[in-house]
Amino acid sequence: MSGIIEVRNLSFGYTSKSAVLKDIGFAVPSRTFLGIVGPNGAGKSTLLNLMSGALKPRSGTITIDAASIESYSAQELAARVAVVRQESVPIFGFSVMETVLMARTPYFGAAGFESQADRDIVKDALELTDTTAFASRPLTSLSSGERQRVFIARALAQNSPILLLDEPTSFLDLKHQVGIYDLLKAAQLEKGKTIVAVTHDINLACQYCDEALLLGTDNSYRHGPANEVLTAEQIKEVFDVRIFAGRVGQERFFMPLGKRAKDNAQTNAKTGKI
Amino acid sequence: MRTEAMDQLLRPKKLIVTTGLALGVLVIVMVACSLVGSEEISLRTAFSRSDAASNPDHEILVRVRLPRIILACLVGAALACSGAVFQALLRNPLADPYILGISSGAGLGAMIAVVGGLNWTLWGRSPIAVFAFAGALGTVWLVWFIGRLTGKFHVTGLLLAGVVVNAFFSAVIMFLTSIAKSEQVYSTIFWLMGNMAEEDFLVLWVGAGCVIGGIAALFFISPQLNALSFGAEDARSMGVNIARTRTIAFAIAAGITAIAVSLSGLIGFVGLVVPHAVRLVFGPDHRLMVPLSGIVGAIFLVVADTLARTIIAPAQLPVGVVTAIVGGPVFLVLLVKHSRKIGWLK
Numbered sequence: 001m002s003g004i005i006e007v008r009n010l011s012f013g014y015t016s017k018s019a020v021l022k023d024i025g026f027a028v029p030s031r032t033f034l035g036i037v038g039p040n041g042a043g044k045s046t047l048l049n050l051m052s053g054a055l056k057p058r059s060g061t062i063t064i065d066a067a068s069i070e071s072y073s074a075q076e077l078a079a080r081v082a083v084v085r086q087e088s089v090p091i092f093g094f095s096v097m098e099t100v101l102m103a104r105t106p107y108f109g110a111a112g113f114e115s116q117a118d119r120d121i122v123k124d125a126l127e128l129t130d131t132t133a134f135a136s137r138p139l140t141s142l143s144s145g146e147r148q149r150v151f152i153a154r155a156l157a158q159n160s161p162i163l164l165l166d167e168p169t170s171f172l173d174l175k176h177q178v179g180i181y182d183l184l185k186a187a188q189l190e191k192g193k194t195i196v197a198v199t200h201d202i203n204l205a206c207q208y209c210d211e212a213l214l215l216g217t218d219n220s221y222r223h224g225p226a227n228e229v230l231t232a233e234q235i236k237e238v239f240d241v242r243i244f245a246g247r248v249g250q251e252r253f254f255m256p257l258g259k260r261a262k263d264n265a266q267t268n269a270k271t272g273k274i
Numbered sequence: 275m276r277t278e279a280m281d282q283l284l285r286p287k288k289l290i291v292t293t294g295l296a297l298g299v300l301v302i303v304m305v306a307c308s309l310v311g312s313e314e315i316s317l318r319t320a321f322s323r324s325d326a327a328s329n330p331d332h333e334i335l336v337r338v339r340l341p342r343i344i345l346a347c348l349v350g351a352a353l354a355c356s357g358a359v360f361q362a363l364l365r366n367p368l369a370d371p372y373i374l375g376i377s378s379g380a381g382l383g384a385m386i387a388v389v390g391g392l393n394w395t396l397w398g399r400s401p402i403a404v405f406a407f408a409g410a411l412g413t414v415w416l417v418w419f420i421g422r423l424t425g426k427f428h429v430t431g432l433l434l435a436g437v438v439v440n441a442f443f444s445a446v447i448m449f450l451t452s453i454a455k456s457e458q459v460y461s462t463i464f465w466l467m468g469n470m471a472e473e474d475f476l477v478l479w480v481g482a483g484c485v486i487g488g489i490a491a492l493f494f495i496s497p498q499l500n501a502l503s504f505g506a507e508d509a510r511s512m513g514v515n516i517a518r519t520r521t522i523a524f525a526i527a528a529g530i531t532a533i534a535v536s537l538s539g540l541i542g543f544v545g546l547v548v549p550h551a552v553r554l555v556f557g558p559d560h561r562l563m564v565p566l567s568g569i570v571g572a573i574f575l576v577v578a579d580t581l582a583r584t585i586i587a588p589a590q591l592p593v594g595v596v597t598a599i600v601g602g603p604v605f606l607v608l609l610v611k612h613s614r615k616i617g618w619l620k
Binding site: 052053054073074075077078079081082083085091092093094095096097098099101102103105106108110111112113119123132135136154158 | 559561
């Protein structure tokens with residue numbers, strides 16, 4: 001087991017009696033895209049918060065670059081791991097450019113100003129996320145999709161090898177969902193980033209992730225290549241819902257079927273091809 | 275390649291020019307206000323080479339008006355700057371220097387000094403000032419301590435602790451008021467309303483040193499304050515040492531507020547309105563906000579105090595009355611004009 005991120009025997013609970021995560025272990029190889037999938041309450045965001053150092057494990061270890069995450073200072077960790085949280089609400093009306101530049105805060109000079117190198121990094125991040133066009137606008141005037149791109153730009157501007165994202169597409173429409181994942185994939189393939197994204201969207205995870213971690217509410221977990229972990233049987237079991245599984249070209253997709261869904265009777269939850 | 279957005283970023287040159295211009299305005303305001311008052315004086319007479327002892331203009335300017343104007347400057351600067359910092363730290367637009375209980379702590383200290391009938395001095399300071407200073411710092415420490423107990427750096431816990439401590443101390447103040455003699459109550463109420471008086475130059479220089487030093491230190495953590503306004507978790511993952519930044523910012527903001535309060539009582543509105551006004555006009559970047567809030571706060575309080583001592587001359591109003599009456603409408607105009615610039619109105 002070796003990877004840029006290694007999680008060993010990790011357990012965590014918010015109260016002393018309950019455990020959200022129990023004895024989890026996996027490794028994320030450098031330059032791969034890991035999707036963390038699972039039902040509500042399975043501990044996906046908790047795991048991400050542990051991996052970003054925001055929470056401390058009850059037991060077990062998380063190492064980044066072969067050193068324990070707790071051995072890093074905030075600045076050292078930020079140089080390795082950047083985090084995009086769900087809808088960070090800005091309290092003051094900072095512009096897009098100012099927001100992205102804040103990723104460089106630890107590198108500002110003594111007088112509190114950025115260097116030309118910082119500006120170049122910010123420019124690249126804006127270009128990669130396609131946000132240059134509205135860089136001078138205040139964050140508050142953007143749509144959710146645009147704002148999410150800005151926060152990804154800010155994470156990229158940290159120039160860290162690892163990018164952690166908590167449900168990056170949860171408020172976005174179809175076009176913007178795909179747009180965000182295309183952008184993440186480009187960051188992985190062109191910039192060599194290691195990407196870990198928590199998501200509810202199994203279909204997007206199937207299309208874009210190399211590896212998947214499927215967390216269950218019963219502290220179970222399955223980890224491996226995305227196409228082996230995200231199968232109809234496993235998803236059905238973990239999510240406790242009937243699933244219609246299909247395939248379009250290379251891409252597999254899964255559709256949940258509720259008891260009262262219109263088409264439930266006809267399909268009878270068979271799996272098949274379209 | 276340069277872009278429009280790049281050009282809008284704060285440059286050191288823009289910071290220096292804007293701050294310099296604001297300081298220029300402050301000096302002009304100070305000079306103008308020193309010439310206004312119940313006695314007509316002129317600068318030329320005051321600094322003419324005639325014998326200083328027989329020059330009443332010089333006496334009034336240097337012994338009476340200038341000390342008071344300098345006092346207004348440093349109190350205004352301290353309150354406005356600390357308001358700006360508390361708004362960023364607590365991520366709350368309603369935050370002001372008094373939000374974590376400084377006002378009630380200082381008020382209680384002053385009340386104890388008055389009711390206790392103390393009449394000694396410490397380095398030329400009255401018991402009221404000494405007790406108010408101690409009460410202010412003690413209360414902030416208490417609120418900080420309780421806030422830590424509710425969870426590590428939970429802003430809500432800190433705010434609630436501030437509200438509860440404020441309410442409790444206010445109740446104690448009311449209790450002391452009800453058992454105190456009426457002339458004691460009068461002098462406390464006067465102090466609570468916020469009041470300027472002529473101070474020794476020594477006190478002024480020490481106070482000014484602390485306030486200017488504090489504002490300078492706050493400037494050096496202002497990039498971290500920018501990051502913190504996105505929330506502690508975001509700031510931490512951007513590499514900001516939040517525990518250190520918060521401790522420094524809280525300590526300095528509380529310290530300069532305590533100095534201001536012990537010098538002039540509870541002057542309201544400056545710490546709330548001035549940071550908002552500065553942010554509305556110059557944007558939210560704390561590298562500009564911190565020094566400008568200080569300077570604009572100074573200008574605002576010098577003007578307010580000049581009004582306080584001239585409107586009903588030879589009598590004087592408490593300056594706290596003027597800050598609220600003048601500051602309220604000014605702020606409303608700014609708010610309506612620039613409301614699009616600030617995020618939380620959405």
